Amino acid sequence: MSPYPNVILYEEQSNFMQASPLLQEFHxxxxxxxxxxxxxxxxxxxxxxxxxxxxxxxxxxxxxxxxxxxxxxxxxxxxxxxxxxxxxxxxxxxxxxxxxxxxxxxxxxxxxHPANLCVTSGTYVISQVSNGILIGILYGVIAIGLTLIFSILGIVSFAHGQFYMLGGYAAFFTISQTMGAGLHPIIGLLMAGLITFVIGVVFEYTLLRPMHLGKVERPGEYAILLTFGLAFFLEYSALAILGANPRKVDPFFNLGNITIGAITLPPSRVIAAGIGLLILVILLWFLNYTWLGKALRAVSQDKQAAAVVGINPLNMNTLAFGLGAMLAGLSGAALVQVLAWVPNIGALASTRSFVVIVLGGMGSLPGAMIGGIVIGIVESLGVGCFPDVSRALAYQQVFGMIIFAVVLLLKPTGLFGREL
Amino acid sequence: MMRTVIAWALGIIAVVFLALIPFVYDVFPSFPPGLVNEYTLHVLIVGFYFAMLASSWSLLMGYGGQFSFAHLAFAGIGAYTTGLMGRYLGTHALTGIIAGTLMAGLFGLVIGMLVLRLRKTYLALFTIAFAEIFRLVISAEKDFTEGPNGLPVEPLFPNGLNIAGYHFDKVDKLPPYFIMLALLLISLALMSWLAASRFGLFLRAIREDEEAAAALGVDVVRYKVLVFVITSMVAGLAGAVRAHYVTVITPNDMIILWMSLVITMSVLGGIESLIASAIGGIVVFVLLEYLRTNFLTTSVMAVVLTVILAPTLYYLSRYAARRWFNSPLKGRTRTFAIIAAAVVALVIGIAVREPVTTGLSYAYYDMTGSLFPETIDMSAWRLVFFGIVLMLTLRFYQNGLLYPVMQYYFRPGSLKETVAKREAAAAIAETEAGS
Structure with missing residues (x-):
């Protein structure tokens, strides 16, 4: 009944899989x-x-x-x-x-599975881990957007993955030579950031602000349902307007294969991770050295005190939601060269970033980054070390989910969360 | 009260109407196509399934305040239990349905106990994770569940059914129609009774303030788990019966899309009323099916133009009234302005739909080099429509679209009562603050 099949990062993994000699005997x-x-x-x-x-x-x-x-x-x-x-x-x-x-x-x-490459070959494990770290940096950036929204607005945006999806599409239609405008990748990144920022700000201003003004009964449930509705709306708008065909662009820069010691890193992932780190540095500079960033942090610590010193918490809410959406959009733009882009890629990214922020601790920026890297490693080891490829691809997300469920049950504050 | 009588009469007529629809189809097999046929019955049967899901979700969420995105997963548990039992143990459909219901209840019990400590946001995150894990495991274990290819399930009556000398074939829609309808009515009656009893009162108390409810002696743990179990059993029952009706189940029946639609149904009907959400479920599903057909681009354009123009015209007239007549629109003038704006927008939309479409298609051709489609495939656009409707309803009609109407008819005077109570409470609070 699904309008289109789930597309998982199959192409990425298959080249590793061909290298692994699978034994038929299992114990x-x-x-x-x-x-x-x-x-x-x-x-x-x-x-x-x-x-x-x-x-x-x-x-x-x-x-x-x-x-x-x-x-x-x-x-x-x-x-x-x-x-x-x-x-x-x-x-x-x-x-x-x-x-x-x-x-x-x-x-x-x-x-x-005694003959699995993950047991016999250390190089293979290291290359899977480094791949996981590279992609995990981007997971971290997406999750930082979500955790920023949570620490300022006190809500979890269920539409976060859809902003990531939109960012990817914005970049695709700016960069692609055949389907889009054929502009430079950097302009694509900026476009993705701009579009998702504007959509996030407009959404927050029109639909979430009434909640903070006390015009809505049962605000917690309102926020969850509303962002869920936004996710639903964005995903199917993308499907209706852009179609279900997978889209992908060439790597932004031509680096060739990057070899460090015995491991080879795919250039598209290295570029994506580099962009992720750049975004992170700019974000940290923004939060620590600009007036707006300091105001954001002040609101996240104490709303009343911030209001007393002249910061309007409502405007900070809007800014935080826009920024969070923009971070997701930028990571989408960075990853559109790595993954095949389809409208329902956002649902996966959403659940993954929930996993990451719960693991790292809700509202903690370093927690989100470290959680992202951990999940990246777990996913790539999980898929690389599982003997049965198709099953491994399906279970790839299950590993993250199991970590998520265990963390929620045992330590809901996560690794770096504030005590509840 | 006259109003109450009308309301009850309308309700009874609706149920009788639903009960009689199939006979029209049966008596006149050559009824004009598109009115009452196999397809209509199919849509209604699946509509009843969604009505069961939506109403039980509103008991869980609207009454209990327990956020769950795993409702479709519970339906899936019911469906897969009966499907797998029928396949590997060769059990009868009835046994399977009972087992599926119990299994869903068991999962509801375990999950309800696990998530006791979690509050709203965390609960939503946990249930979404559970639903995804369940769906992914079902699609991954192809050898056991057939995965995305779909697990074949026996029809409800594999040998057909004989009632009063009339033979129904196993693919006939009448028996499943009545079974689904009966299950919907029974579960609605049961859940409404529960909601009206002390159980419902305790649930609402827990929803409003858990600590206060516990302090007043409500066994919070017991009622929170119980509501999880009951609603997941209803979902499991619905899922199991539907599995036997459609005879093939896939993990795609459990994707987030369907959960979003169940939420839409419940919210549109009225999240705090079981019957309103059930009606919302049927209406939304029928609309979904109706909107599936392709529409001419020109007629869609007319609708889009109307929707854009009507508010514009209204706001223009409001501005004009303030600017030139120096009086804000209100009362009857306002109603008139709204209706006039809608009518004028509709007329303009119909009048200019052809030239606008032509102009747009030229522009589209210039930009992309391909032709503008003559018909628009609605299969994704209808979901966009429901997404917008869901967000707007949440923002502007938090009690749903149907529930306020129902309250107006079924409980005349309740609005006045509420306002009076609220004012009295405000007065008391004021005197207390003053003293």
Missing amino acids: PGPALLILAWVVVWGGIGGVVTPRIYRRRDLDASKATLYGTIAGAGLGPILLIILWTKTPELDWRWNVIPSLTALGLLYWAFATY
Whole structure:
């Protein structure tokens, strides 16, 4: 019933896949046993530990997280120590069990498919990781836009991925020689930023501002539903006007293949990551050294105090939404040379940036960047190290989602989030 | 009260009408095509499915304030449970439907317990993640679920059905039509009863202020989980029955688009009323199907011109009234101005549709080198239309389009009561602040 099939980054991955000699023999049994061991003990640790802490009238706020990690990493051994001694939990209790948990996962993976390149070839793993970092920088930039919106307006924009999609299309129709105006890529980037900024500002001014003026009942739900409606509207407008054909442009600059040591980096990704870093530097300069940027940060810290010193929080809301949309649009413009661009690419980007901001901590800029890179690595390792290609491409997003669900349940503040 | 009688009569007539439609089709097999035929019945059946989803979502969201984007995933759980059981265990459709409903309830229980701690935004994010995981896993496990190719499911009555000496074939639309209609009415009745009972009261209390409700003795945990379970069971039931009706299910039935449409249905009808959202579901789905056909570019142009011109004319007349007659538009004059603007815009739109389309198509040809299409494919534009309608409804009619009308008829005087109560509360607050 879908109007068009999901297009995933298939072309990007296939050249790696051809290089991997897949053995036909699988031994899923032991791997699944190890996984089950990790999951079951993690679950037991997560459920029982906080109860024991609460029963002994101790601080149980960290017990769920620490219990889960202890159970997953060292199984009953550490759990029994935790349960009998109930020590005060600080970060040191996390180091060894998290390392062993990662080791167990790697062991499961290695027994699942002993001839996989990810187990046998270190070079392959490093090249997947570096690819993941490159694309993860862009994920980080998209998520920074979302986290900026969250820290100023206090809402999550469900239309964020659609701004990313629009930015890509704006760049495509500016740059492309055959379909578009055939202008220089830099103009394409600027156009993408401008268009998404204007749409974001207009949307915030007309539809979200009434919420902050108190003209709307139940504002939290209003914001979620409204941005969801915007996503719906933007995605299908793009489909109706621009069509479902995949679009792609050549790499912005002709760099040739970039080889560092034993690994080769695709130039389009290197360019995209470079653009991402440039955007990041400009954003940091803007936030730290300009009046508007300082005003934005002031509003994110304390709305009333900012208003007292003469900053209009309503205008800052509009600016933040526009900026967030622009960051998404710019990343879209940078990635249109890497991925095949279709109108529903935004839905994927949306969910991915939710994963990133929840992992990094809602409202934290460094958290969003680091979360983006982590998700980039996990996705590219997940797809590169999975023996069955088509299944791996489908599960690529599932890995991120699982991290997301686990983080939401165990530590909703994320890695760098402010305490709720 | 006269108004209430009219309202009840209209409601009963609507249900009787829905119950009688198929007989028209059955008695006159050669009825003029396009009026009542197999396709109409099909649209209505799927419309009932969406009505069930929309009304249960409004119980979850409008009453309980629990944000869930996983409603389609629960319907999918019901559908895939019965589909997979029928395929691998060879169970009967009825067993499968019951199992699917229970399975959806079980998932609702687990998810409801997991997300207890999460507040609105986080809950929305978590449910969207769950829905996506479920859909992706179903499409990835091709060997087991057939993935995007679709899992074939047995029809509701594989051997046909004999009632009162009349034989219905397994592809006949009448039995599924009545089953869907009956399920919709039963689930609506059950959920309305729940919403009107203490359960509904507690839910609304939790929605307004969780801490306050807990302080007053409401078992927050129990009711939050319970509402998740009940609504996901309704969704699972709808999904399972629909699976047996369309006889093939794919992961694409669960993409975000359908969730957006369920939200649209619920919001357009009225998010705080189960019956309004159900009617919204049927109406929106029928509209969706109706708008699917291709339209002539010229007629679309007429509509677009009207929509652009009408507000322009109205604002112009408002400006003119203020500028030259020195009086703002209000009351009857305002109504007149709105109607006149709409009519004049429509006339102008129809009059100039041909030359405007021709001019645009020349410009289009100059720019792209290809011809302007004579008909417009509406399959994506109708969704754009509903996106705009959803946003505007949320902004300007938060109670939905249908619910205020229903309230006007079913609860005459409630508006006055509310206003009186609000004023009394404001007066009390003022005296307290003064003292």
